[in-house]
Amino acid sequence: MAxxxxxxxxxxxxxWIDQRLPIVxxxxxxxxxxxxxxxxxxxxNFGALAMVTLMGMIVTGIFxxxxxxxxxxxxxDSVQHIMRDVEYGWLIRYVHQNGASMFFIVTYIxxxxxxxxxxxxxxxxxxxxxxxVILLLMMATAFMGYVLPWGQMSYWGATVITNLFSxxxxxxxYIVTLLWGGFSVDQPTLNRFFALHYLLPFVLVGVIFxxxxxxxxxxxxxxxxxxxxxxxxxxxxxxxxxxxxxVGICVFLMVWAAFVFFAPNFLGDPNNxxxxxxxxxxxxxxxEWYFLPYYAILxxxxxxxxxxxxxxxxxLVLLVLPWLDTSRVRSCxxxxxxxxxxxxxxxxxxxxxxCGAHKPEGVWVVLSRLATLYYFAHFLVITPILGKLERPxxxxxxxxxxxxxxxxxxx
Amino acid sequence: MxxxxxxxxxxxxxxxxxxxxxxxxxDDHAPAHAPIKIPEQKWSFDGIFGTPDLASAQRGFQVYSExxxxxxxxxxxxxxxxxxxxxxxxxxxxxxxxxxVPQGTDDAGAPKEGPATPANMFRxxxxxxxxxxxxxxxxxxxxxxxxxxxxxxxANYIYGLLTGYAxxxxxxxxxxxxxYNKMFEGHQIAMPKPLNDGQIAYIDGTPTSVDQMARDVTxxxxxxxxxxxxxxxxxxxxxxLFLGLLAGVTYAVKRKIWADVH
Ligand code: HEM
Numbered sequence: 001m002a003x004x005x006x007x008x009x010x011x012x013x014x015x016w017i018d019q020r021l022p023i024v025x026x027x028x029x030x031x032x033x034x035x036x037x038x039x040x041x042x043x044x045n046f047g048a049l050a051m052v053t054l055m056g057m058i059v060t061g062i063f064x065x066x067x068x069x070x071x072x073x074x075x076x077d078s079v080q081h082i083m084r085d086v087e088y089g090w091l092i093r094y095v096h097q098n099g100a101s102m103f104f105i106v107t108y109i110x111x112x113x114x115x116x117x118x119x120x121x122x123x124x125x126x127x128x129x130x131x132x133v134i135l136l137l138m139m140a141t142a143f144m145g146y147v148l149p150w151g152q153m154s155y156w157g158a159t160v161i162t163n164l165f166s167x168x169x170x171x172x173x174y175i176v177t178l179l180w181g182g183f184s185v186d187q188p189t190l191n192r193f194f195a196l197h198y199l200l201p202f203v204l205v206g207v208i209f210x211x212x213x214x215x216x217x218x219x220x221x222x223x224x225x226x227x228x229x230x231x232x233x234x235x236x237x238x239x240x241x242x243x244x245x246x247v248g249i250c251v252f253l254m255v256w257a258a259f260v261f262f263a264p265n266f267l268g269d270p271n272n273x274x275x276x277x278x279x280x281x282x283x284x285x286x287x288e289w290y291f292l293p294y295y296a297i298l299x300x301x302x303x304x305x306x307x308x309x310x311x312x313x314x315x316l317v318l319l320v321l322p323w324l325d326t327s328r329v330r331s332c333x334x335x336x337x338x339x340x341x342x343x344x345x346x347x348x349x350x351x352x353x354x355c356g357a358h359k360p361e362g363v364w365v366v367l368s369r370l371a372t373l374y375y376f377a378h379f380l381v382i383t384p385i386l387g388k389l390e391r392p393x394x395x396x397x398x399x400x401x402x403x404x405x406x407x408x409x410x411x
Numbered sequence: 412m413x414x415x416x417x418x419x420x421x422x423x424x425x426x427x428x429x430x431x432x433x434x435x436x437x438d439d440h441a442p443a444h445a446p447i448k449i450p451e452q453k454w455s456f457d458g459i460f461g462t463p464d465l466a467s468a469q470r471g472f473q474v475y476s477e478x479x480x481x482x483x484x485x486x487x488x489x490x491x492x493x494x495x496x497x498x499x500x501x502x503x504x505x506x507x508x509x510x511x512v513p514q515g516t517d518d519a520g521a522p523k524e525g526p527a528t529p530a531n532m533f534r535x536x537x538x539x540x541x542x543x544x545x546x547x548x549x550x551x552x553x554x555x556x557x558x559x560x561x562x563x564x565x566a567n568y569i570y571g572l573l574t575g576y577a578x579x580x581x582x583x584x585x586x587x588x589x590x591y592n593k594m595f596e597g598h599q600i601a602m603p604k605p606l607n608d609g610q611i612a613y614i615d616g617t618p619t620s621v622d623q624m625a626r627d628v629t630x631x632x633x634x635x636x637x638x639x640x641x642x643x644x645x646x647x648x649x650x651x652l653f654l655g656l657l658a659g660v661t662y663a664v665k666r667k668i669w670a671d672v673h
Contacts, residue, residue, distance in 0.1 A: 084487065084639075091646075235672065243664055243665045247665050250657050257651055261647020261651070264643075265560060274557075
């Protein structure tokens, strides 16, 4: 129906805009009064933290791009130019560099939160799938970003990872040539990675918008995993959760700042302070810490194609998790057995991370195989079967009853 | 409620420290047969408040200029950067004018040389890598601008390397032209022992023992790799204090707003 939107905004300018484009009404609805379960714990901060990180990455990234040269002969020196000559260039770069690590810490915890409280189950399957897409895009972005400073690890990491695609029969070779834009990692590779590294964060913004749109249709899960039964179970998002998120953001920024100002290279690799040299392979090629678990899965089997399939499979399996989990109870709080097996899965992920940092020899091979086995068995075997066998604890009647100990007033 | 929090802390801790720490551990053990222990030294730039000692860095610059610069470039530095270790602009001008560097071309188009100005980059000893190798038995003396950050063990390693020359143990086979070094991987290094007691005379009169020169040049190289360090740490303290305060206030507001929710 044509006509102006009926706006309740009192400020005349905002009202005029809101009548024609009701963004104020929308913000009010989605972030002001949006009914949110009253019992979130601090795990529910991590989505907001990821948003803050993404915005920080985009802002610092744009300023880096103003001074960076995507040219194999100039890239390394241009990063040093940023560090030494650009006003506060060191600050911008260290925020960006450590921001990538922060992004992964936050996202991994955010995903783990979803696993523990069953946020992937109906009706939030699509929301979860969009989340997995975000993770994949983040990984691609971070991988290409790490190539840009054109240090030894940039170059050799890019060589190893792009070469993985050659494992695929028939098409593999062509995919690799396409990625490289030639017959080795070189100028065309750097140039296209820069273009994509600039593009993908904005694709991320789009997918995150869908992720949040989906969230606002189905509503948030909560630590109890039961649906709110009425207004007594929810609070308006503002001011309750705006302020709670703000607390988390302050603490998070302190952690980020601690790295940036006091240990900016702690998470980095010394080899990346050496300019890329195609003629000299570093003793040990390791990816950034956030890729180590997947790197360990890749190297846990002697067959390259199988390794590549397992590596991608370890991420893709998350896409079908909503249908692998047969339990109707969402929150691990009420799943006495599954809870511990999920912790075991977390342990296997951490063990894989440690294995990824070591050459696949001796005990590290054994450990990474065991951990890989559990990683997959957890999703593909335990989750479907246990959901049927496990006897969940009794669920509380409602969120309010569980939080206050009082039965529902209107019962 | 409690369990997830504890585990959250555990994952965060593991994520933050265990993984990267293990990366480092892995690198330390790179030569699986003979892991080299790098002894820890005390440095002026250690810790949250530490910054490079300027007098030491200035002496270190003298060591670099009089010894190391015969073989090693520092391509990332300009003479003007030396104000960062406490030289005045006049001193920098005077220092720069001691060095002859390429200065574009003359009117006939031939390459021209002349005394450096503060805007010039540090003079490189060799025109290119090939020339550097030719003069050093085939080995390439690496650029030292970032060397401290580019080695596992950082300053402790550089100091250990410079003071690590010794007679090879009995039975250790040395190749011609190589020197034995306790810190270097494989223990055979193509760099001849660069520092010897009393080799140069410090402007400030400090005795030039190998240990003193190694410390000073390591301090200089640490500054050269991280010229922003002093500014960075000072800003960091202020940022963390500010955020801490903000977190406290925000938490108080949060408690107040949530007080009516049970
Ligand atoms: C999803 C968000 C992003 C992630 C995870 C990410 C990740 C990274 C990483 C890991 C590096 C290498 C840092 C280093 O070791 O030096 C990097 C570098 C870089 N990024 Fe990003 N980035 C993101 C967004 C952006 C955006 C939006 C831009 C530009 C608009 C950008 C521009 C750059 C540039 C120019 C560099 C090279 C300079 C440098 O190495 O510091 N980034 N990025």
